[in-house]
Amino acid sequence: MGFILAQALTGLSNAAALFLVASGLSIIFGVTRIVNFAHGSFYMLGAYIAYTTMSMLPGIIGFWASVAITGVAVGLIGVVVELVVLRQVYKAPELFQLVATFGVILVVQDLALLTWGPEDLIGSRAPGLESVVYIMGEAIPEYDLAIIALTPVVLFAIWYLFNRTRWGILVRAATEDREMVGALGVNQSWLFTGVFFLGSLLAGVGGAIQLPKGGADLLMDFSILSAVFVVVVIGGMGSIPGAFIAALIISELNVFGVQLLHQSTLVLMFVVMALVLIVRPWGLLGKPEKPGQHGQVGELARPIAIMPTRGKWLFAAMLVLLALLPVLDDSFLLVLMADIIIFSLFATSLHFLMGPGGMVSFGHAAYFGGGAYAAALSVKYMGAPMEIAIMIAPLIAGCLAIIIGWFCVRLSGVYLAMLTLAFAQVLWSIVFQWGEVTGGDDGILGIWPSEWASDGVVFYYLVLVVGSAGILLIRHVLHSPFGYGVRAGRDSFVRSEAIGINVKLMQWMAFAFAGALAGLAGGLYVFAKGSIFPDEMEIARSFDALIMVLLGGVKTLSGPFVGASTFTLLQDWLSRFEYWRLVLGSMIILLVILFPQGLVGFARDKFGRLINVRGEDHA
Amino acid sequence: MLNVQSIDAYYGQAKILHGLSLNIQQGEVVALLGRNGAGKSTTMKSIIGIVPPRAGRITFRDREIAGIPTHSISQLGIGYVPEERRIFASLTVLENLEVGRQNAVDGLQPWTHERLFEIFPNLAERRNNLGGDMSGGEQQMLTIARTLMGNPWLLLLDEPSEGLAPVIVEQMAHTIQDLKKEGLTILISEQNLHFADLVADRAFIVEKGETRYEGTMVELESNEEVKDTYLAV
Ligand SMILES: Nc1ncnc2c1ncn2[C@@H]1O[C@H](COP(=O)(O)OP(=O)(O)OP(=O)(O)O)[C@@H](O)[C@H]1O
Ligand SMILES: [Mg+2]
Numbered sequence: 038m039g040f041i042l043a044q045a046l047t048g049l050s051n052a053a054a055l056f057l058v059a060s061g062l063s064i065i066f067g068v069t070r071i072v073n074f075a076h077g078s079f080y081m082l083g084a085y086i087a088y089t090t091m092s093m094l095p096g097i098i099g100f101w102a103s104v105a106i107t108g109v110a111v112g113l114i115g116v117v118v119e120l121v122v123l124r125q126v127y128k129a130p131e132l133f134q135l136v137a138t139f140g141v142i143l144v145v146q147d148l149a150l151l152t153w154g155p156e157d158l159i160g161s162r163a164p165g166l167e168s169v170v171y172i173m174g175e176a177i178p179e180y181d182l183a184i185i186a187l188t189p190v191v192l193f194a195i196w197y198l199f200n201r202t203r204w205g206i207l208v209r210a211a212t213e214d215r216e217m218v219g220a221l222g223v224n225q226s227w228l229f230t231g232v233f234f235l236g237s238l239l240a241g242v243g244g245a246i247q248l249p250k251g252g253a254d255l256l257m258d259f260s261i262l263s264a265v266f267v268v269v270v271i272g273g274m275g276s277i278p279g280a281f282i283a284a285l286i287i288s289e290l291n292v293f294g295v296q297l298l299h300q301s302t303l304v305l306m307f308v309v310m311a312l313v314l315i316v317r318p319w320g321l322l323g324k325p326e327k328p329g330q331h332g333q334v335g336e337l338a339r340p341i342a343i344m345p346t347r348g349k350w351l352f353a354a355m356l357v358l359l360a361l362l363p364v365l366d367d368s369f370l371l372v373l374m375a376d377i378i379i380f381s382l383f384a385t386s387l388h389f390l391m392g393p394g395g396m397v398s399f400g401h402a403a404y405f406g407g408g409a410y411a412a413a414l415s416v417k418y419m420g421a422p423m424e425i426a427i428m429i430a431p432l433i434a435g436c437l438a439i440i441i442g443w444f445c446v447r448l449s450g451v452y453l454a455m456l457t458l459a460f461a462q463v464l465w466s467i468v469f470q471w472g473e474v475t476g477g478d479d480g481i482l483g484i485w486p487s488e489w490a491s492d493g494v495v496f497y498y499l500v501l502v503v504g505s506a507g508i509l510l511i512r513h514v515l516h517s518p519f520g521y522g523v524r525a526g527r528d529s530f531v532r533s534e535a536i537g538i539n540v541k542l543m544q545w546m547a548f549a550f551a552g553a554l555a556g557l558a559g560g561l562y563v564f565a566k567g568s569i570f571p572d573e574m575e576i577a578r579s580f581d582a583l584i585m586v587l588l589g590g591v592k593t594l595s596g597p598f599v600g601a602s603t604f605t606l607l608q609d610w611l612s613r614f615e616y617w618r619l620v621l622g623s624m625i626i627l628l629v630i631l632f633p634q635g636l637v638g639f640a641r642d643k644f645g646r647l648i649n650v651r652g653e654d655h656a
Numbered sequence: 657m658l659n660v661q662s663i664d665a666y667y668g669q670a671k672i673l674h675g676l677s678l679n680i681q682q683g684e685v686v687a688l689l690g691r692n693g694a695g696k697s698t699t700m701k702s703i704i705g706i707v708p709p710r711a712g713r714i715t716f717r718d719r720e721i722a723g724i725p726t727h728s729i730s731q732l733g734i735g736y737v738p739e740e741r742r743i744f745a746s747l748t749v750l751e752n753l754e755v756g757r758q759n760a761v762d763g764l765q766p767w768t769h770e771r772l773f774e775i776f777p778n779l780a781e782r783r784n785n786l787g788g789d790m791s792g793g794e795q796q797m798l799t800i801a802r803t804l805m806g807n808p809w810l811l812l813l814d815e816p817s818e819g820l821a822p823v824i825v826e827q828m829a830h831t832i833q834d835l836k837k838e839g840l841t842i843l844i845s846e847q848n849l850h851f852a853d854l855v856a857d858r859a860f861i862v863e864k865g866e867t868r869y870e871g872t873m874v875e876l877e878s879n880e881e882v883k884d885t886y887l888a889v
Contacts, residue, residue, distance in 0.1 A: 203754060210744045210755040217742045220704055222730035222758045222806050 039173030044292050046172075050181035050250070052288035053188045054080075057243030058261055059268040059280040060195060061236035067212040067275040068232045071123065071134050072399075072451060074580070075141035077262035079237045083111050083244020084253035085149055088158050091248070097165040108242040115237025119230050122626055127229075129633030132397065136587045137629040139580050142258060143622025149255060151616065160248035180249055187246070188281075191239075195277055198235075208232060212275065259576050263462035267306055270455050271313050273323020282321055303466030310459060311444060318447050359501055363494045371497045372565070377605045378504035379561050384585040384597035385508050386554035391586060393515055394547040395527030396445070397454040400461025401555055401582045403441065406574030408434035408556025409563045410468060413481040423487040427503070427560040434556020435549050437464070442548030446541050458576065465574040480570035484563050500561050507557050508598075514550065523547045588628060590635020599637050657682045657841050658703070658734075658810055663712030663722070665702045665865075672698045673865040675712065680810070680843055685836050687856035687873070688845040689887060695865040696845035697739050700812045703843075704736040705729045716810070733761040735808030739815050739845075741799040745788030749779055752787050752798055756805035764807050764839075772801045775834055793824040800831070811835065813844040817851045829854040849887055853877065861886045 062076045090103035122137050166183050169176040199205035211218045211228055219225050244257070268287055272279030287306055294302035319325050362374060387401045411433035412426040421429065441460045445453050468475045475481065490496045514520050525533045526540035533540050563569045572578065581604065589600025607624065611617035632639040662675035673695050680686045688696050701707040703714060705726035714722040721729050730736065744752050753769065760766035773780035776797045782790060790798060796816060803811065816832070817825045832855045836842065846852045852859060852873065859876050861869035869882050876882065 203757075206747065206751045206754050209751075210747060213744050213746060214742055216706060216726075217738065217744075218755060219726040220706060220730055220736045220738070221756045221803065222727050223755070224725075224727045 039175040042173055043175035043177055044296070045289065046177055046181060046185065048289035048292035049188075049285065050178075050184045051292065052284040053184045053191075054243040054247040055261070055264055055268055055288060056188060056281050056284035057191065057239045057246075059265045059272070059284055060277050061239035061243070062265055063269055063272075063275050063277060063280050064208075064239070065232055065236035066451070068208055068215075069123070069127075069229050070451075071138070072455070073236070074135060074138040074262070075118065075145065076236070076240055076265065077258035077260075078142050078145035079111050079115060079240035080244040080247075080261050081149060081253070081255070081257040082114060082145060083107050083241035084160075084248045084251075084257060085153050085158070085244075086110050086241070087245035087248045088153070088160055088253050091161065095164070097163075100164050104242060104245045107245040108238040111241025111244070112234040112238030115233045115240075116230055118237075119233040122630070123233075124226065124229075125630045126633060129629070132391075133587055133629060133633055133635075136584055137626055139584055140622040140625035140629065142580075143618040143625070145622075146255060146258065147616045147619035147622070151619075153253070155255065157252055157254040159252045160250075163249050184246055191242075192277070192281055199277075204228075204231065262576060263459070264306075266455050266462070267310055267459050269320075270452070270459055271310055271320055273320030274452060274455070275324075276320070276322040279320055279322030303463060303470065307460070307463035314444055314447075314456070319452065323452075356501075356505060360498070363497060368493050371493055373605070373609055375497050375500040375561075375565050376609075377602050378500050379558050379565065380581075380585060380601040380605055381598045382504045382507045382561075383555050383558040384582055384589070384601045385511050386551045386558065387582045388586045388589075388597040389511050389515065389554075390547060390551040393520065393524045393527065394544065394551065395524075396449075396544060396548065397451075397457075398551075398579070399454045399458035399583070400576075400579050401457070401551075402574050402576075402578035403457075403461035403464045404434040404438055404552035404555035405559040405562070405578065405582070406468070406569075406571075407437045407464060407552075408559030409569045409573055410475065410481075410559075411556065412560040412563045413484045413569045414475070416484050417481055423485075423490065423564055426484075427557070427564070430560025430563075431553040431557040434559065435553030437556075438549045438552020439545070442545050442552070446544040446548060458579065461574065461579055462576065465571055465576075468574055469571045475571075478571065480568055482568045484569065485567050486564045490564075496565070500565065503557070503561060507554050511554060519543070519546065584625065588625075588636060590637040590639070596635055596637045600635070603636065657717060658843070659713075659715045660699070660703065661713045661715075663702055663709035663714060665698055665707050665709050667698075667707070671865070673702065673709070676862065676865060677712075677867050678860045678870070680841055682809075682841055683836075683839065684858060685832065685842045685844065685856045687852035687859040688843060688862060689847070689849065689852060689859050690845075690862035691847065691887070694862045696862055697814055698865070699862065700736065700738075700814050700843070700845060703729075703812060704734060706736075730806060730808075731758060733807070733809035734812065735803035735806050735810065736812045737799050737803045737814060737816065739818065741795050743787040743790070743795050743798055743802075745786065747787055749783045749785055749787065749790075749798060752802050753805050756802035758806040760807040761809060764809070766807050767804045772804060775831060776801050793820050793827075796820060796824075796828070797831075804835075808840070810841045810843065813842060815845050815847065817846065817848055825851060849883070 058076060058080050061079070062073060065071060065073050065076070087103055087107040090106050091100060094100070094103050118141055122141060123134060126134050126137055163180045163183070166179040169178050170182065171177070199209060207218065207223055207228055211225060215225055218228070264287060268280055268283040271286065272281070272283030286309065290305055290309060291302050294305040298305060313321060359374065363371060383401070383405050387398060390396050390398055390401070408430035412430040415421040415426045415429045441457070444460070445456050448456060469477055471477070485491065486496050490499050522533070522538050522543045525538060526543050530540050559573070562573070585600035585604045586597050587600070588603060589596030589598065607621060611621050614620060658680045660676065660678045662677050663673055664671060664675060665673040676695065676699060678686070678688070688699060690696050698707055702709045705721070705724065709722050712722065713720060716732060716734060719732065721732065744755060747755070750769070753772070778794055779797055779801055782794065787795070787798060800813070800816065813832070816828055820828065829851060832842065832844065836855070844852070844856065856873050858872050860867050861882065863886050868886055869876070871879070
């Protein structure tokens with residue numbers, strides 16, 4: 038009994054930080070409609086800054102003052118991000134703002150590395166709360182109890198702020214109808230900035246109070262992000278009490294899950310999330326997102342014309358160029374181009390889902406990595422030859438997409454997107470935690486192409502043929518009756534249903550199709566690298582795909598290719614530098630500010646058809 | 657007080673207003689008449705800055721306001737009451753009023769809850785109800801009251817009588833007369849000539865984004881030809 042109580046209390050104290058970060062994310066999303074991916078980075082900064090301030094300010098007062106100072110400092114950092122980055126792109130399509138927040142993640146990672154170094158930092162214990170109290174014979178850290186007591190205070194403070202102050206009322210009104218709030222004389226820009234301050238402050242405080250329990254390290258940003266997304270999905274987007282309840286559920290689940298099923302706490306988290314979503318698709322306390330309402334992440338793409346003859350010639354010319362590449366006899370170049378082709382296929386499959394399908398996936402790496410692992414595992418355990426393994430990859434990835442898609446297409450907009458990310462994290466955690474089968478962190482090594490394809494040039498041709506076939510297939514499907522059905526469903530749900538299109542079924546099939554082709558890309562990728570690691574399924578990989586699609590431009594079909602080339606080349610070139618994340622992140626932010634329509638969209642708008650030609654053969 | 661000089665306004669590429677002009681003197685109630693889709697709402701959105709004009713000028717109390725942000729236009733003393741009402745559904749009546757509150761511009765007697773509840777007695781009883789739970793008529797009252805909390809000189813009322821029961825429409829006409837007595841200047845858009853007759857001094861008729869007629873209500877009433885051309889359904 039005492040043991041259970043002790044566990045429950047540990048769970049409660051873990052919930053505090055999770056709740057703080059999740060509520061911050063929710064608040065920012067509610068008003069600005071920006072899913073701030075950099076929120077995990079603010080949490081990480083909170084832990085690091087608190088480490089520094091706590092080492093400078095001794096004693097009980099010093100400790101709690103540090104927490105407060107950290108909150109304000111991180112809040113101000115949030116304000117800087119809002120003013121310098123996001124304010125420039127509020128007018129851009131909403132999705133595009135996400136890319137800017139990815140850039141911020143990269144920049145913060147390197148700034149933290151520069152400032153605090155690569156070592157994990159261990160926070161000292163909170164002065165005055167170093168010892169334990171015994172409850173029913175179990176030792177409970179005093180600090181845990183202090184945090185447990187703090188959480189309701191924070192919850193009340195947030196409630197008070199939003200319900201009893203003018204600022205809070207304005208924020209709630211802006212959550213419903215920003216434009217009307219402006220017409221009533223309120224300057225929304227400062228409201229946004231204030232919201233960013235508060236949301237970032239909460240994340241910073243979350244990082245600070247977590248420091249004595251968990252320390253500070255450079256992986257905190259992504260690790261909290263997946264938990265936070267699960268919390269927000271379960272609790273309901275934009276609901277503070279929902280975030281509170283969900284944070285409690287998840288934290289308790291983790292604590293007790295470890296006892297029951299050592300390794301699979303993350304899987305357990307997923308099961309609970311799935312159960313909640315079956316019963317309540319919008320989360321425990323969330324409200325449905327009305328179609329067409331502000332804040333839908335999906336955006337309407339311009340109708341994509343059947344490729345004009347000119348376009349066909351360009352495409353053919355490009356293939357010829359790529360096919361001639363081995364003439365240069367540069368094996369590095371071939372490896373790089375193979376990567377670009379693989380990522381183009383990956384990005385094109387995501388583009389299919391996002392542009393024509395109108396469904397944004399934050400977790401597309403699940404299928405890329407899923408295909409890659411399927412291929413690698415079939416080689417490792419069944420001795421499958423490369424040819425079979427590459428065929429298995431899209432099949433398994435497609436099956437995963439069918440299962441995950443079943444849950445996701447019940448939702449729309451940002452809920453759908455968050456859910457895809459949560460599922461991707463689950464797959465990642467299975468791969469990561471199930472070491473006996475997948476090799477866990479060590480990955481699977483020695484997956485090489487068949488004898489006939491082991492030569493670099495031959496393998497390059499294989500990638501070129503399979504990759505462009507995949508891309509052409511996506512294009513082809515887009516202009517099939519199925520493709521038109523999918524687009525019709527995106528443009529008008531009601532009208533499509535009325536003319537007898539089963540929109541949800543179409544979306545589900547589109548999901549599976551996109552997943553399968555991402556899996557195909559993953560299958561090629563394993564053999565290109567000879568190995569596979571869980572990283573390929575991580576959030577960061579999903580974000581790469583999003584950046585490629587958005588950088589290229591959602592509205593154009595050549596976008597994914599241009600985006601994948603630009604991004605891969607940039608990354609290849611920059612990874613020589615020690616602080617390449619800083620540079621890449623800054624460049625991404627700059628690109629977003631300069632080209633809010635994406636590179637191809639920009640070229641088309643600015644220079645019309647002329648540059649479109651160049652845009653096409655640029656890669 | 658307000659002078660709109662040949663403005664052009666667009667939604668994306670679609671040009672909706674073609675050199676539209678109108679003017680309002682202090683203390684007047686002016687009706688903006690025209691059929692469905694004539695451009696009445698767009699005119700109001702242009703004035704308040706939601707759809708800023710791409711050509712032409714708008715001056716309010718001798719200040720150029722075309723092109724400045726919506727919230728600044730509102731702060732200068734123009735209150736906008738949208739056609740769709742746009743009540744904050746999850747906020748209570750009092751909270752809705754709070755969002756609209758602005759300091760009084762010089763020389764106006766500031767609106768308080770008490771004064772508003774005198775004019776809109778229904779709202780007083782429902783002050784702690786959620787905006788989303790109110791009837792259509794109550795929401796129309798609330799949206800006007802909310803805008804009045806900003807202490808505007810000029811009120812832009814977009815089809816206040818639309819979709820209301822006849823009794824409520826009559827009540828609305830009285831309310832507008834009351835507001836006029838309080839010294840407010842009002843621009844009201846209407847399809848319903850009868851309602852405009854009850855409240856307005858002068859009228860402009862819009863058709864396809866242009867002003868086609870300007871005159872007093874009395875003149876308009878006697879001009880069968882204009883009524884037939886622009887207003888007959
Ligand atoms: N958001 C919009 N985007 C594109 N076109 C619009 C939009 N709103 C209105 N329009 C078009 O602009 C034209 C003028 O519309 P407006 O709403 O100003 O007319 P109105 O005179 O207020 O009509 P009603 O009496 O129906 O309110 C119409 O043709 C309408 O279809
Ligand atoms: Mg209208």
